[in-house]
Amino acid sequence: MASISEKMQDALNGQINAEMYSTNLYLAMAAYFDALDLPGFAHWMQVQAKEENLHVGKLFDYISERGGRVVIKAVEAPPVEWESPLAAFEATYNHEEEITAMVSDLVGLSHSEHDRATESFLRWFVDEQVEEEANVDRVVKMLRLGDGQPVAMLMLDREMAARPEAPAVAPA
Numbered sequence: 001m002a003s004i005s006e007k008m009q010d011a012l013n014g015q016i017n018a019e020m021y022s023t024n025l026y027l028a029m030a031a032y033f034d035a036l037d038l039p040g041f042a043h044w045m046q047v048q049a050k051e052e053n054l055h056v057g058k059l060f061d062y063i064s065e066r067g068g069r070v071v072i073k074a075v076e077a078p079p080v081e082w083e084s085p086l087a088a089f090e091a092t093y094n095h096e097e098e099i100t101a102m103v104s105d106l107v108g109l110s111h112s113e114h115d116r117a118t119e120s121f122l123r124w125f126v127d128e129q130v131e132e133e134a135n136v137d138r139v140v141k142m143l144r145l146g147d148g149q150p151v152a153m154l155m156l157d158r159e160m161a162a163r164p165e166a167p168a169v170a171p172a
Helices: 004-036 041-066 085-112 116-146 151-163
Strands: none
Touching: 004 041, 004 085, 041 116, 041 151, 085 116, 116 151
């Protein structure tokens, strides 16, 4: 199998940077929820941050396996405050849509470069983004339904605390 092209390598390195930003964003949100004394929401975001970090590892390993070079770049600092828990999750949803668009662009690039190995590799990320958007959308809908009412927030916080931990290694 041919090694990865420089163009594809650079694009995947860009995705690593975006996933690292995602990790930091969700850790910042976890801290935000922790400060609001919503430990379930904080837990949900910590699990999300761990998942994003798994994405970094998966991309890192793939670039290396294809004979490429991983280049780690500076990661922009995320926000640290949001208007409300709903605003934080709406920001999460918008961010996941941006990541989905980036993954879609990677798939398009792999297709145009006739890089079937990378196209196949990215299928996992496409499926993952469908799941990520659906999970966040569900929380946004629940928060809207609860309309910030204390009892609803406490119930949601308890549900968020039940989110299972991310696996130690991303599935192949």
